[in-house]
Structure formats: C-alpha cells, structure tokens
Amino acid sequence: xxxxxxxxxxxxxxxxxxxxxxxxxxxxxxxxxxxxxxxxxxxxxxxxxxxxxxxxxxxxxxxxxxxxxxxxxxxxxxxxxxxxxxxxxxxxxxxxxxxxxxxxxxxxxxxxxxxxxxxxxxxxxxxxxxxxxxxxxxxxxxxxxxxxxxxxxxxxxxxxxxxxxxxxxxxxxxxxxxxxxxxxxxxxxxxxxxxxxxxxxxxxxxxxxxxxxxxxxxxxxxxxxxxxxxxxxxxxxxxxxxxxxxxxxxxxxxxxxxxxxxxxxxxxxxxxxxxxxxx
Amino acid sequence: xxxxxxxxxxxxxxxxxxxxxxxxxxxxxxxxxxxxxxxxxxxxxxxxxxxxxxxxxxxxxxxxxxxxxxxxxxxxxxxxxxxxxxxxxxxxxxxxxxxxxxxxxxxxxxxxxxxxxxxxxxxxxxxxxxxxxxxxxxxxxxxxxxxxxxxxxxxxxxxxxxxxxxxxxxxxxxxxxxxxxxxxxxxxxxxxxxxxxxxxxxxxxxxxxxxxxxxxxxxxxxxxxxxxxxxxxxxxxxxxxxxxxxxxx
Amino acid sequence: xxxxxxxxxxxxxxxxxxxxxxxxxxxxxxxxxxxxxxxxxxxxxxxxxxxxxxxxxxxxxxxxxxxxxxxxxxxxxxxxxxxxxxxxxxxxxxxxxxxxxxxxxxxxxxxxxxxxxxxxxxxxxxxxxxxxxxxxxxxxxxxxxxxxxxxxxxxxxxxxxxxxxxxxxxxxxxxxxxxxxxxxxxxxxxxxxxxxxxxxxxxxxxxxxxxxxxxxxxxxxxxxxxxxxxxxxxxxxxxxxxxxxxxxxxxxxxxxxxxxxxxxxxxxxxxxxxxxxxxxxxxxxxxxxxxxxxxxxx
Numbered sequence: 001x002x003x004x005x006x007x008x009x010x011x012x013x014x015x016x017x018x019x020x021x022x023x024x025x026x027x028x029x030x031x032x033x034x035x036x037x038x039x040x041x042x043x044x045x046x047x048x049x050x051x052x053x054x055x056x057x058x059x060x061x062x063x064x065x066x067x068x069x070x071x072x073x074x075x076x077x078x079x080x081x082x083x084x085x086x087x088x089x090x091x092x093x094x095x096x097x098x099x100x101x102x103x104x105x106x107x108x109x110x111x112x113x114x115x116x117x118x119x120x121x122x123x124x125x126x127x128x129x130x131x132x133x134x135x136x137x138x139x140x141x142x143x144x145x146x147x148x149x150x151x152x153x154x155x156x157x158x159x160x161x162x163x164x165x166x167x168x169x170x171x172x173x174x175x176x177x178x179x180x181x182x183x184x185x186x187x188x189x190x191x192x193x194x195x196x197x198x199x200x201x202x203x204x205x206x207x208x209x210x211x212x213x214x215x216x217x218x219x220x221x222x223x224x225x226x227x228x229x230x231x232x233x234x235x236x237x238x239x240x241x242x243x244x245x246x247x248x249x250x251x252x253x254x255x256x257x258x259x260x261x262x263x264x265x266x267x268x269x270x271x272x273x274x275x276x277x278x279x
Numbered sequence: 280x281x282x283x284x285x286x287x288x289x290x291x292x293x294x295x296x297x298x299x300x301x302x303x304x305x306x307x308x309x310x311x312x313x314x315x316x317x318x319x320x321x322x323x324x325x326x327x328x329x330x331x332x333x334x335x336x337x338x339x340x341x342x343x344x345x346x347x348x349x350x351x352x353x354x355x356x357x358x359x360x361x362x363x364x365x366x367x368x369x370x371x372x373x374x375x376x377x378x379x380x381x382x383x384x385x386x387x388x389x390x391x392x393x394x395x396x397x398x399x400x401x402x403x404x405x406x407x408x409x410x411x412x413x414x415x416x417x418x419x420x421x422x423x424x425x426x427x428x429x430x431x432x433x434x435x436x437x438x439x440x441x442x443x444x445x446x447x448x449x450x451x452x453x454x455x456x457x458x459x460x461x462x463x464x465x466x467x468x469x470x471x472x473x474x475x476x477x478x479x480x481x482x483x484x485x486x487x488x489x490x491x492x493x494x495x496x497x498x499x500x501x502x503x504x505x506x507x508x509x510x511x512x513x514x515x516x517x518x519x520x521x522x523x524x525x526x527x528x
Numbered sequence: 529x530x531x532x533x534x535x536x537x538x539x540x541x542x543x544x545x546x547x548x549x550x551x552x553x554x555x556x557x558x559x560x561x562x563x564x565x566x567x568x569x570x571x572x573x574x575x576x577x578x579x580x581x582x583x584x585x586x587x588x589x590x591x592x593x594x595x596x597x598x599x600x601x602x603x604x605x606x607x608x609x610x611x612x613x614x615x616x617x618x619x620x621x622x623x624x625x626x627x628x629x630x631x632x633x634x635x636x637x638x639x640x641x642x643x644x645x646x647x648x649x650x651x652x653x654x655x656x657x658x659x660x661x662x663x664x665x666x667x668x669x670x671x672x673x674x675x676x677x678x679x680x681x682x683x684x685x686x687x688x689x690x691x692x693x694x695x696x697x698x699x700x701x702x703x704x705x706x707x708x709x710x711x712x713x714x715x716x717x718x719x720x721x722x723x724x725x726x727x728x729x730x731x732x733x734x735x736x737x738x739x740x741x742x743x744x745x746x747x748x749x750x751x752x753x754x755x756x757x758x759x760x761x762x763x764x765x766x767x768x769x770x771x772x773x774x775x776x777x778x779x780x781x782x783x784x785x786x787x788x789x790x791x792x793x794x795x796x797x798x799x800x801x802x803x804x805x806x807x808x809x810x811x812x813x814x815x816x817x818x819x820x821x822x823x824x825x826x
C-alpha cells in the first residue's frame with residue numbers, strides 16, 4: 001500500500017442556480033492525503049462538506065463535478081462504475097455525518113445494524129460478527145455493551161448514537177474515514193470525549209482521517225494538518241500546531257473573532273471580507 | 280422603580296400530559312437587575328430555553344412565579360408584558376414567516392399594537408441593526424442566516440421593550456457572523472438601556488456578554504457565578520469545570 | 529449554501545417584491561413541459577367558455593331533426609346529435625357549465641375545509657375532536673354516493689349538483705389544513721407573532737392560512753379533475769344539469785343509445801372530459817413539484 005491514500009487535483013463542483021446558470025461551489029481544489037489526520041475548516045457555504053462528499057461519491061443530485069485527478073489508493077474514482085464506488089464506500093471508506101439520528105435506521109436495534117454493516121462488506125459468520133461488534137462497541141467506550149446492543153436508536157443519547165456511528169464505520173476497518181462535523185450536534189462536554197475516541201481509534205488502525213468542521217480550535221486540537229477554505233477555495237494550509245502563526249487574514253480573522261473566557265470585553269474583531277481573497 | 284427587573288421564584292415546569300408528564304425545571308430562583316446581562320449556560324435539555332419560553336407565556340404547565348418589571352406573567356396584563364419584554368429565537372431559519380417580507384414582518388408587530396408611523400419606524404429599525412431600507416422588500420429566503428437573525432432582532436425591538444430574552448442568539452451562525460451579532464447586541468444594550476437574559480451552550484460567549492450567569496444541568500441551577508469568579512477560577516461545581524475545559528482546547 | 533446573496537436588483541416597493549417572486553416562480557414552472565401543457569389546456573378552457581358565442585357555428589339548443597345524427601364533416605365538425613344539434617357548439621357551451629360547477633365547488637369547499645382544518649389544528653382539544661369526527665364521517669362515505677344522496681334530496685339541477693359536490697369535497701381540505709396547521713403552530717414564527725400580542729383570529733387568518741395555501745392550491749387543481757368527473761357522472765345519470773343544457777355528462781348519457789352506430793355523439797363529449805381533466809391533473813402535478821413543502825427541498 002502506498003503512502004498516498006487519496007489525491008485530488010483541480011476539483012470543481014458546481015450547481016445550477018434558479019436561472020440555470022452554473023455556480024461553482026468548490027474551485028481548483030487540490031489535496032493529497034496520506035495516513036494522517038487532515039482537518040478542513042471553513043464557514044457555511046465554503047465547500048468543505050462538498051469536498052469530503054466528492055471523495056466518497058455521495059454528492060447531492062444536480063452537482064457537476066470535474067477534476068484533473070480524483071484518486072483513492074491508486075483507483076481513479078472518475079472512471080469507476082457506480083458499483084465499484086459503492087464497493088469502495090462499503091469497504092474502504094467511511095463517512096460520519098453531523099446528526100447520527102439521521103444516519104441510523106430507526107427500526108433496527110443498533111447492535112444488529114452494526115452486524116449488518118459488517119456482514120455486507122466482510123463475509124463472516126454471525127457469531128464471529130457479533131464478537132467483532134462487541135469489541136468495537138467496547139473500543140468506543142460504551143459500557144454495558146450487552147444492553148446497548150439491543151437498544152433502538154431513539155433510546156440512546158446523541159453522544160452515544162455518534163459513538164455507535166463511529167463503531168459502525170470503524171468495524172469495517174476502512175482505510176479512510178471522513179467525519180463531517182461529527183460532534184456539532186452534541187453537547188460541548190461530550191464533544192471532546194467522542195473526538196478523543198475517534199482520534200485514538202484512527203491512530204491505532206493507521207487510517208486516514210478527514211475531519212471537517214467550522215471550529216478552528218477543535219480541528220487544531222485533533223489534526224496533523226489543516227486546510228482553511230473560503231468561498232470554495234483553499235486559502236491556507238497549515239501544520240495544526242502552528243495554527244496561531246496563520247498568515248492569511250481570513251484565518252487570522254476567524255481565530256480572533258471568537259470570544260474567550262479570559263479575553264478582552266471590548267468589541268470583538270470583525271472579519272473584513274476582502275474581494276481579493278477570491279483571486 | 281425597583282432595581283429588580285426580572286424575578287423568578289420557585290419556578291417548576293412540566294412537559295407532557297398524564298403519565299408522560301415530566302418535570303423539566305426544578306425550583307428555579309433568579310433575580311436579575313435592571314440593565315444587567317444575565318447568562319444561562321448548560322447542555323441541551325437542561326431547561327435553559329424553557330425558562331425564557333415560560334417567562335413569555337409560551338409554556339402553560341408551571342408553578343411558581345415570574346415577574347418582569349413588576350408584571351406577573353401569569354396574572355398580569357399580557358399586552359403590557361410583551362411591550363416590556365421580547366424574545367429572540369435560536370434558529371433564524373425558523374423564526375421568520377416565509378410569506379412575509381422583512382418590512383411586513385416588522386410592521387405587522389407594530390400594527391397589532393397600534394403603533395403609528397410604523398413605516399418610518401420600521402426603516403429606522405432596519406438601519407439601526409445594520410441593514411438598509413432596501414431590505415424591507417426582501418423575503419427571508421433571500422437573506423443569509425446572519426441577516427435573518429438581524430431581522431428577527433429588529434422585530435423583537437419593534438415594541439421598544441426594556442428586556443430582551445435571547446435564546447442561543449448566535450449558535451446557528453458562523454463564528455465571524457457571531458462576532459458581528461454579539462457586537463451589535465452590546466451596542467444596542469448601551470444605546471437602548473436594555474436588560475438581557477442570554478441563553479447559550481457556549482461558556483465563552485456567556486462570559487463575554489454577561490456579568491453574571493447561572494450554570495444549569497438537568498433542570499436545576501447548579502451554580503451562579505460572576506465573571507470575576509469565573510476568571511479567577513472560584514468555581515465550586517464539577518459540571519462548570521467540565522464546561523470550561525470543553526471551551527479551552 | 530447560505531452565502532449572503534447579493535441584492536441583485538434594488539426593489540422599491542412591495543408590489544415589485546411580489547412581482548419578482550412571481551416571476552421567479554414562473555421561471556421554475558416553465559421548465560416543466562407537461563405542466564405548461566396542463567396550463568395551456570386550462571387557459572384554453574377558460575377562453576373557450578368566454579368566447580363560446582363567437583366560436584360557435586350553430587345554435588346549441590335549436591333542433592334540426594332532418595339533420596339528426598350526422599357524421600362529423602364540413603357542416604357539423606364533430607357531428608350532430610339525435611336532435612340535429614351541432615356537437616361542437618354544444619361542447620363549446622358545455623365548457624361554461626363545466627367551469628361554473630368547478631369554480632362554484634372549489635370556491636366554496638376549499639375555504640370551508642381550510643377554516644375547519646386550521647381552527648381544528650390551532651385550537652386542538654375538544655374543538656379538534658368534534659370537527660375531525662365530523663370530517664371523518666363525511667370522508668367515510670364514497671363521494672359519488674354522498675353526492676347522489678344530496679342531489680336526490682335537493683332535487684336535480686346544476687346548482688344543486690354543485691352544492692352536493694361541495695358537501696363531499698371539503699373534508700380532504702380540512703384534513704390537509706389541519707395537518708399543515710399542526711406542523712406550523714409550534715414553529716418559532718408563530719410563537720413570535722403570539723409574543724407580539726396577535727389575536728387567535730389574526731394568527732389563523734394572516735399567519736397560518738397563507739402557509740396552508742400552497743398545499744391547498746395543489747389539492748384544488750387535482751380536485752378540479754375529480755369534480756368534472758363527478759359532475760359528468762351526475763349529469764350522466766340524469767341528476768345533474770337537465771336537458772336541454774349542453775352538459776358533457778348528460779350528452780354522453782344521450783349518446784349511449786347510439787354508441788355502436790353513431791359513436792361521435794358519446795365520444796366527443798367524452799374526449800372533452802378526458803382532455804380537460806388530464807389538463808388539470810398535469811397542472812396539479814407541476815404545481816405540486818414546485819409548491820409541496822415535502823418535495824421542495826429535493
């Protein structure tokens with residue numbers, strides 16, 4: 001297996017507006033991903049989610065995609081049949097979305113769902129699958145696995161549901177996991193623990209992770225490298241621990257506009273959006 | 280004129296009926312002074328928004344007493360209450376009527392309360408919250424989230440209230456838009472002499488906006504802190520510590 | 529994409545804002561070709577009804593027995609009936625009756641249903657229970673049967689037929705409006721207007737009813753097709769419009785006697801009914817794609 005897990009070069013995603021004119025939502029985006037944790041940060045409408053979705057192949061209908069290269073582990077995604085892409089999605093890539101309640105089947109106990117997810121991608125006996133699921137549920141720090149196994153999605157809390165979602169994605173042992181705002185729907189006190197679980201598991205299994213979030217601080221804390229997106233473009237790429245050395249005024253603006261517990265009580269600095277950023 | 284603007288005494292609230300009836304707020308006691316910004320922090324389901332909704336008469340199954348500027352929210356004159364206190368909702372995508380233009384949404388409030396010269400006042404309001412007169416002819420779906428929240432704010436100011444109850448006013452907005460909104464709220468408070476209750480899950484936002492705040496968990500106030508106490512680390516409650524840790528990665 | 533949209537063209541008045549919305553709606557509607565066809569049929573129907581006297585080639589009522597049951601040709605474009613009247617002219621005048629019944633039924637049943645449904649959903653409690661049980665009773669009887677019973681009681685005739693159809697047509701609107709109201713009434717924008725001190729009356733009529741309108745309009749368009757069929761059905765069994773009125777259902781009924789030898793007597797009004805109800809259905813489909821809140825975000 002090569003070190004480069006995914007490679008995107010010159011990706012464009014556009015949508016038709018109500019007058020039928022194509023409006024680009026992502027422009028000239030290029031990135032290379034190894035077995036590392038990459039963060040993509042941006043505000044709503046910056047195209048960060050679309051980028052992740054383009055890789056997995058679950059863009060909303062009506063999206064026009066073009067790219068010079070869109071490669072996952074040596075496989076050219078643009079030449080794949082939809083069956084091959086589905087196979088990749090099921091086995092080698094996973095995606096975790098913001099609200100776990102919409103991603104889990106509401107009429108099936110969670111344990112059974114994870115077993116199903118596992119048996120679709122890997123042929124194995126029921127008993128063996130069950131053992132694997134018990135293990136993964138323990139790995140996402142669910143205590144009392146026996147009980148949770150039989151619960152329906154509406155019977156678990158948001159934080160628990162997102163951990164189950166993570167378990168469901170990780171149990172197939174994918175090479176790449178894309179987490180799109182995985183903790184935004186959760187309470188602040190739960191967010192950290194869920195992300196810590198995700199981070200440890202990703203590291204232990206040597207997977208690639210793309211963490212998509214609006215929260216610079218959060219991404220900084222968990223990733224090796226951060227891309228900052230603005231209006232469909234990458235405006236800056238940073239080593240995560242050097243986030244506070246950001247050069248681009250947009251990144252600096254994002255960092256400064258957050259209130260903090262020990263910060264000044266004067267007016268918060270406001271982002272001045274310079275049209276030149278778009279060039 | 281008393282210095283106490285809002286007085287909440289022994290407030291208990293229930294949701295649901297019959298066997299499903301569950302208590303969501305347990306014996307809340309809060310006093311908020313005139314001109315103060317008071318914060319309510321806690322996780323979702325802790326009941327912080329419910330306090331605001333109950334104060335505005337949107338929740339009926341409650342015991343205890345709430346009074347705003349001396350008006351009892353259960354027995355007092357509702358018209359007087361709403362001219363004294365208004366509420367701003369969390370989700371700017373749900374709080375504006377999709378079939379009303381911005382101008383109509385704001386003048387509708389004034390028409391109901393027989394305020395004259397509403398056309399001019401509406402334009403003044405739009406200007407004061409950083410929009411233009413031209414925005415009055417726009418429908419909500421033509422505006423961004425931040426602009427909608429400004430419109431909702433203008434609507435809640437249309438009755439010239441003394442108190443604004445802000446329910447997660449910025450949690451649906453991007454960080455850079457949040458900063459603009461918080462600055463605007465502070466500016467309005469200065470110029471109009473408003474009293475705020477600000478509900479948020481973000482302790483950083485609350486500590487920036489409020490001099491004093493209550494930490495809530497599972498329907499109870501677990502701690503009331505001042506900004507100084509927060510900054511000096513004079514904190515008793517473990518849950519508060521957790522909230523602070525979560526905001527400081 | 530919630531990016532702040534540029535305010536492309538400055539607007540100066542409320543009328544302009546509304547016109548801009550309508551224009552946008554039209555641009556989206558335009559893309560549905562079948563919808564345009566449906567709209568075309570509906571507009572044609574209205575125009576034909578208005579200009580019927582100008583377009584007619586004969587008198588719709590004057591019998592000409594020596595020319596009875598003539599096949600379609602140069603003199604009688606769509607043939608003549610058993611009294612020698614021109615079928616083309618009669619179908620043309622029939623559009624007036626059809627439109628009259630459809631409009632009468634729609635303009636009475638939709639507001640009744642809307643009012644009952646919106647009040648039911650908004651007030652809840654016993655008001656809801658009583659109103660909805662009444663609605664259920666009306667809904668549980670087949671429409672044509674109920675209309676038949678009413679016409680039988682009221683006596684045959686075109687206005688009575690319309691009243692009878694109205695009595696059967698309102699319950700679906702009530703159901704629809706109630707469902708919409710239940711969804712809307714807890715929304716923040718209704719809470720906000722309550723906090724502005726609006727009366728219940730004002731909330732229902734100014735704030736809730738407009739939100740129900742789009743689904744009601746869609747339902748109305750579909751209903752028009754059904755109403756035409758029921759009106760024709762009543763006409764067919766002799767309980768609707770009475771001879772010599774050129775009502776399409778009654779015309780088919782007469783043509784039944786000659787259906788094997790002079791097929792056009794029954795077929796021509798049949799085709800008219802088919803085309804018009806198809807037109808309304810196509811229009812309804814297109815409107816639903818644009819207006820239905822459940823389909824809108826797809």
